[in-house]
Amino acid sequence: MQELSEIQAREPIVGEETVDFQFQAFSDSIVVSVSSEIRGLAYLLNSIYIFTLSLMQDELLIRGAIAKGKLYHKKGVMFGPAFIEAHRL
Numbered sequence: 001m002q003e004l005s006e007i008q009a010r011e012p013i014v015g016e017e018t019v020d021f022q023f024q025a026f027s028d029s030i031v032v033s034v035s036s037e038i039r040g041l042a043y044l045l046n047s048i049y050i051f052t053l054s055l056m057q058d059e060l061l062i063r064g065a066i067a068k069g070k071l072y073h074k075k076g077v078m079f080g081p082a083f084i085e086a087h088r089l
Contacts, residue, residue: 019043022073030064031083033073065089 019040022033032047034040044066055062067089069082 021047022078024073024076024078031073031078031086033071033078033082036068 018035019037020033020035021043022031024031032044034044048064052062065086067082067085069080069085071080071082072078073080073083
């Protein structure tokens with residue numbers, strides 16, 4: 001999928017480091033995490049919006065969930081209650 005390749009290959013966006021943006025794709029899932037501050041939420045929602053519009057141009061729809069909670073997400077490793085809750089939703 002071209003959109004995922006573009007996200008993974010892109011240069012960091014100014015301000016991204018302040019929200020601890022992490023992205024990972026595996027199987028048919030995408031996991032994105034950010035800091036729990038309001039800036040992180042705004043950055044997350046904007047990223048989802050841009051990604052969704054890009055997919056809609058290719059006539060692809062997605063579904064997902066947002067969960068707040070403890071999560072370890074670094075360099076391809078992720079675990080924690082927030083991941084389980086998002087999957088459950």
